[in-house]
Amino acid sequence: MSDHRMRVGRERSERTQARILRAALQVFADQGPDAPKIDDVVAAAGISRGTFYNYFDSVDALLAATCAWTTRESIESIEEALAGVEGPALRYGLGLRLFFARARSDPTWSRFVGRVWRVDGLELPDRDLDEGLDRGVFRAASPTAMRDLVRGGVREALLRIGTERTAPEYGDHLTELCLQALGTDPRLIAAVMEHELPEGLEEDESP
Amino acid sequence: MSDHRMRVGRERSERTQARILRAALQVFADQGPDAPKIDDVVAAAGISRGTFYNYFDSVDALLAATCAWTTRESIESIEEALAGVEGPALRYGLGLRLFFARARSDPTWSRFVGRVWRVDGLELPDRDLDEGLDRGVFRAASPTAMRDLVRGGVREALLRIGTERTAPEYGDHLTELCLQALGTDPRLIAAVMEHELPEGLEEDESP
Numbered sequence: 001m002s003d004h005r006m007r008v009g010r011e012r013s014e015r016t017q018a019r020i021l022r023a024a025l026q027v028f029a030d031q032g033p034d035a036p037k038i039d040d041v042v043a044a045a046g047i048s049r050g051t052f053y054n055y056f057d058s059v060d061a062l063l064a065a066t067c068a069w070t071t072r073e074s075i076e077s078i079e080e081a082l083a084g085v086e087g088p089a090l091r092y093g094l095g096l097r098l099f100f101a102r103a104r105s106d107p108t109w110s111r112f113v114g115r116v117w118r119v120d121g122l123e124l125p126d127r128d129l130d131e132g133l134d135r136g137v138f139r140a141a142s143p144t145a146m147r148d149l150v151r152g153g154v155r156e157a158l159l160r161i162g163t164e165r166t167a168p169e170y171g172d173h174l175t176e177l178c179l180q181a182l183g184t185d186p187r188l189i190a191a192v193m194e195h196e197l198p199e200g201l202e203e204d205e206s207p
Numbered sequence: 208m209s210d211h212r213m214r215v216g217r218e219r220s221e222r223t224q225a226r227i228l229r230a231a232l233q234v235f236a237d238q239g240p241d242a243p244k245i246d247d248v249v250a251a252a253g254i255s256r257g258t259f260y261n262y263f264d265s266v267d268a269l270l271a272a273t274c275a276w277t278t279r280e281s282i283e284s285i286e287e288a289l290a291g292v293e294g295p296a297l298r299y300g301l302g303l304r305l306f307f308a309r310a311r312s313d314p315t316w317s318r319f320v321g322r323v324w325r326v327d328g329l330e331l332p333d334r335d336l337d338e339g340l341d342r343g344v345f346r347a348a349s350p351t352a353m354r355d356l357v358r359g360g361v362r363e364a365l366l367r368i369g370t371e372r373t374a375p376e377y378g379d380h381l382t383e384l385c386l387q388a389l390g391t392d393p394r395l396i397a398a399v400m401e402h403e404l405p406e407g408l409e410e411d412e413s414p
Binding site: 032140148149156173180 | 238239240241242347348349351352353355356357358359360361362363364367374376377380381383384385387388389390
């Protein structure tokens with residue numbers, strides 16, 4: 001094949017994969033992780049079963065790929081926005097505020113993450129949590145319990161944002177409560193909440 | 208029919224229903240709320256499809272009944288244990304500690320509640336939360352966000368308790384963090400954690 005034909009083929013293949021992943025995001029967001037069948041995704045993406053199997057072996061493989069795509073995309077864009085922001089409480093708090101802003105702008109994504117996300121690729125927020133504990137900025141008898149409370153609370157919030165109309169300040173309120181849960185000094189919490197939200201969170205739907 | 212025969216029939220019917228609900232608890236705990244089919248429950252309960260349909264019309268009806276049974280049973284036993292305990296922080300904190308103790312003693316129940324529970328029948332803890340806010344014992348910019356954080360955190364904790372071996376003090380640590388999230392005074396948190404756990408939480412598997 002010529003270079004040109006190979007490039008065209010590769011681009012078409014990437015477009016089809018993106019189309020399957022976007023359809024999968026919607027299907028998993030609506031039905032949860034366990035119920036969807038390949039036919040649901042095939043119908044939502046408007047492709048044939050044969051085409052589906054060119055890209056993924058099973059619903060499980062598709063779920064894993066959709067999670068990886070979503071994680072990479074959201075965590076990376078927050079990491080980018082936080083470049084240059086110093087201090088675990090400020091980084092963690094602003095990261096949460098950005099995460100909720102993203103959720104509000106894309107309810108399907110929010111529902112997907114809330115219902116389905118296998119938690120993975122969370123090295124970035126976990127690093128801030130660990131650093132906060134080390135430095136005594138956060139206080140918790142058990143780091144595991146601390147992570148579970150925040151993770152579960154964020155998940156519950158994403159489900160709410162993804163399924164109903166929430167007040168614009170809802171995400172900020174939840175961020176404030178998470179910081180309070182972590183035992184953060186009230187003055188530091190106030191500083192996080194008054195801080196301007198960093199930019200760099202572009203809408204980019206393509207995987 | 209004679210009174211005797213009617214009584215025998217009713218008792219048998221109650222036993223069968225209990226058997227279906229116990230099997231359903233296990234099936235939903237393992238597979239989540241959306242995946243199970245009637246055949247899964249029928250197999251787990253060791254009954255026929257016909258018998259199943261004498262009691263429930265659908266998997267959805269069964270899920271609702273299993274949730275109602277679980278809620279009634281757990282919330283009522285905690286309410287009983289808390290009779291005579293005064294003050295929203297103490298009641299709420301001890302209620303959480305009892306809830307996690309129950310979860311630890313019954314991992315299937317814990318997994319079921321964590322994965323499946325449609326939150327309902329939570330008037331008891333909600334009353335303590337509201338009273339705590341009214342009295343200024345708890346502090347939160349948004350009662351909705353406050354409820355979501357705690358509810359999500361508790362759910363995440365139940366999943367962990369139901370799927371792996373947690374440290375005996377894990378439930379207490381999570382309770383402490385929840386109270387911290389609610390903005391409770393540290394001395395009051397210490398009082399909750401040092402308080403003896405009230406009794407009245409009997410294991411009762413029959414619905």
